[in-house]
Amino acid sequence: MIRQALRRNPWSFLGPAATQCLAAVLVTAGLGLISSFDRAPLDPAQRRALTVSGVGDIGLLFLMTSIYLSIIIVGVTMSATIRHQARDIALVRAIGATPARVRRSVAAQAVLVAVPATLAGVPLGLLAGRAWVAGFVSHGIVPAEVTFRAPGAALPVALAVTAGTSLIGALIAAIRPSRVRPAVALAETAAPRLRAGVPRTVAGLILVAGGTALSVLIADLDAETADQGGLFVMLAMCVGAGLLGPALLRVTGPLLRLLGDTGSLAADTVAVNAKALSGALVPLTLAVAFTAVTIVRGTTTTHVTGIEAPAADRWLEFSGTGAYSAFAAIAAVNTLVTVILARRRDLAVTRLAGGTRGHTLAIVICEALVVTGTALVVATAVAAATLLPLLHTALGTWMPWLPASWLVTGIAATAALVAAGTVLPAATALRRPPIEVVG
Amino acid sequence: MESVVSLNAVSRRYPRGVLALREVSLDVPAGQFVAVMGATGSGKSTLLHCAAGLDRPTSGRVHLAGRDVTRMREARLTRLRRDRVGFVFQSYNLLSELTVRQNVALPGRLGGPRARAIDDVLAAAGLGGLGGRPVGELSGGQRQRVAVARALVTTPAVIFADEPTGALDPSTGAQILGLLRTAADLDGVTVVMVTHDPAAAAWSDRLVLLRDGTIAADGPTPEAEAIADRLRGVSRVAA
Numbered sequence: 001m002i003r004q005a006l007r008r009n010p011w012s013f014l015g016p017a018a019t020q021c022l023a024a025v026l027v028t029a030g031l032g033l034i035s036s037f038d039r040a041p042l043d044p045a046q047r048r049a050l051t052v053s054g055v056g057d058i059g060l061l062f063l064m065t066s067i068y069l070s071i072i073i074v075g076v077t078m079s080a081t082i083r084h085q086a087r088d089i090a091l092v093r094a095i096g097a098t099p100a101r102v103r104r105s106v107a108a109q110a111v112l113v114a115v116p117a118t119l120a121g122v123p124l125g126l127l128a129g130r131a132w133v134a135g136f137v138s139h140g141i142v143p144a145e146v147t148f149r150a151p152g153a154a155l156p157v158a159l160a161v162t163a164g165t166s167l168i169g170a171l172i173a174a175i176r177p178s179r180v181r182p183a184v185a186l187a188e189t190a191a192p193r194l195r196a197g198v199p200r201t202v203a204g205l206i207l208v209a210g211g212t213a214l215s216v217l218i219a220d221l222d223a224e225t226a227d228q229g230g231l232f233v234m235l236a237m238c239v240g241a242g243l244l245g246p247a248l249l250r251v252t253g254p255l256l257r258l259l260g261d262t263g264s265l266a267a268d269t270v271a272v273n274a275k276a277l278s279g280a281l282v283p284l285t286l287a288v289a290f291t292a293v294t295i296v297r298g299t300t301t302t303h304v305t306g307i308e309a310p311a312a313d314r315w316l317e318f319s320g321t322g323a324y325s326a327f328a329a330i331a332a333v334n335t336l337v338t339v340i341l342a343r344r345r346d347l348a349v350t351r352l353a354g355g356t357r358g359h360t361l362a363i364v365i366c367e368a369l370v371v372t373g374t375a376l377v378v379a380t381a382v383a384a385a386t387l388l389p390l391l392h393t394a395l396g397t398w399m400p401w402l403p404a405s406w407l408v409t410g411i412a413a414t415a416a417l418v419a420a421g422t423v424l425p426a427a428t429a430l431r432r433p434p435i436e437v438v439g
Numbered sequence: 440m441e442s443v444v445s446l447n448a449v450s451r452r453y454p455r456g457v458l459a460l461r462e463v464s465l466d467v468p469a470g471q472f473v474a475v476m477g478a479t480g481s482g483k484s485t486l487l488h489c490a491a492g493l494d495r496p497t498s499g500r501v502h503l504a505g506r507d508v509t510r511m512r513e514a515r516l517t518r519l520r521r522d523r524v525g526f527v528f529q530s531y532n533l534l535s536e537l538t539v540r541q542n543v544a545l546p547g548r549l550g551g552p553r554a555r556a557i558d559d560v561l562a563a564a565g566l567g568g569l570g571g572r573p574v575g576e577l578s579g580g581q582r583q584r585v586a587v588a589r590a591l592v593t594t595p596a597v598i599f600a601d602e603p604t605g606a607l608d609p610s611t612g613a614q615i616l617g618l619l620r621t622a623a624d625l626d627g628v629t630v631v632m633v634t635h636d637p638a639a640a641a642w643s644d645r646l647v648l649l650r651d652g653t654i655a656a657d658g659p660t661p662e663a664e665a666i667a668d669r670l671r672g673v674s675r676v677a678a
Binding site for chain 2: 187261262264265268269272273346349350351352353354355356357358359433434435438
């Protein structure tokens with residue numbers, strides 16, 4: 001069953017494999033930073049300076065953030081992959097596989113994909129860590145005595161993170177298909193339940209409410225505590241938004257009807273695909289929110305204080321955020337590609353019903369528009385909840401500041417990201433004659 | 440009378456050198472219900488795909504609804520199919536997550552003619568009251584009715600049906616064939632149907648038998664038993 005799953009949909013494992021590989025890169029780079037700083041031949045004064053400035057803790061901070069992000073992002077991509085197997089799971093259940101057997105098989109797939117992905121990610125992480133340490137030295141943030149030292153525990157730690165996170169994601173996704181009666185499961189793969197489950201909605205609301213409460217709470221604390229709390233505000237709200245995603249898309253989707261017939265078709269499709277699409281909403285929102293918080297904090301600080309931040313500080317901020325954002329962005333593109341490829345047959349059916357290639361692509365573009373718009377709105381809300389308390393504690397202002405050109409660039413970049421995950425694979429899929437696809 | 444579907448010396452060779460159709464010529468006048476039969480691999484699906492503009496012949500010419508589609512550009516060909524041609528497949532080829540109504544409205548929303556009210560078409564296909572149900576929840580027979588309704592909603596000149604009853608039991612299949620028969624008789628729609636079931640072919644006016652990519656027999660449709668005999672004859676020679 002495992003082998004069949006891997007062979008039948010090799011591309012559906014691309015998402016988990018890519019995100020696990022990146023998670024391994026980030027974890028290894030973080031560990032590398034820690035070991036390089038710890039084992040550097042520094043005199044006591046230099047060591048004290050490193051501790052006082054907080055630079056010594058950057059490795060640990062980066063490592064922890066990477067692990068939190070991996071839990072969310074690897075979990076999301078892995079569960080999207082398992083969701084595509086719902087029909088296969090129902091079939092093997094029908095011919096006598098017990099729920100426990102299905103769970104074991106799903107768990108084995110999760111670990112099986114994690115191993116090669118991690119083996120590929122660790123060496124890349126070592127290279128990234130080396131480059132990063134060199135950057136610290138060249139920007140004068142750490143003394144030149146600090147050289148890159150490979151962390152001994154990189155492979156086991158990275159493997160534990162990737163295998164653990166993908167196991168959690170896979171098992172959560174397998175709960176329903178492994179438990180329900182096979183006949184019900186088979187019927188559901190043909191006509192999925194449209195309403196989001198009550199537990200999902202409740203969990204989403206709790207996370208968003210918790211994030212908001214934390215955001216209010218940290219607004220009155222000192223800057224450093226607020227800084228650390230901000231991360232959790234962002235993570236909680238992004239996951240919450242992802243859980244509420246189907247509901248959100250059902251609100252934003254119908255706006256497409258304003259665009260006429262093509263838009264209406266896209267709105268119908270978004271409504272039935274809302275669950276799958278909201279899998280992409282979590283990483284997309286994370287990517288946009290992470291970037292927005294870092295950039296807007298920088299621009300607002302400069303705007304309020306009138307002092308340009310030192311180049312070294314800016315490099316530090318952006319190198320960390322860049323890594324997180326790239327991680328989330330790649331996961332978002334992957335999830336979107338998985339969603340579109342799963343719909344190759346539907347696209348072919350649309351063409352057989354009389355849709356030209358351009359027309360069918362226009363439907364996908366409309367869907368991309370609504371995903372982009374929803375992600376931007378949610379990310380703005382998340383970024384605001386994260387950033388406003390930080391601005392208040394650090395600068396005493398509630399007003400963020402961002403040049404208009406940067407805003408436009410951000411929107412365009414998000415749209416480009418979504419287009420890369422939807423329009424590009426759809427255009428490729430539409431090159432094959434439709435009759436061959438449905439064959 | 441002008442032919443709605445016209446094939447002139449059509450050959451189709453697949454990339455690996457298999458010659459699926461050899462110089463086949465076939466003219467189908469308006470309102471005729473043609474059944475195309477033959478053994479597996481005799482070229483019946485290729486014939487249907489070439490006639491419907493879903494596949495391009497290697498040589499020969501194809502006219503569809505009075506237009507030469509042999510070298511027509513893909514977008515124009517798609518619009519011609521959308522406006523003048525309906526399809527019914529064995530595997531339904533519906534958007535199973537969308538509702539019955541949304542599926543039947545698809546050609547219109549893709550810019551096709553909104554010739555008939557969707558409710559009338561649904562009622563005629565025996566789908567009254569099911570409009571709001573997702574197609575994935577329906578039985579096979581109901582799904583195929585949706586496919587027929589989607590094919591009829593644009594009032595096409597011709598419907599191509601590829602084993603439309605292949606996945607259905609005899610009485611459910613008969614209902615689908617009845618819908619196609621009615622379309623031919625009352626609305627003058629031309630029907631070209633590929634099938635391996637003699638009982639299904641018996642609903643047609645004209646029977647075309649294919650063997651090794653050529654037409655082995657072409658004439659008025661006899662009784663179902665006689666069809667089975669002829670089919671056996673053609674298959675045995677082929678084997």
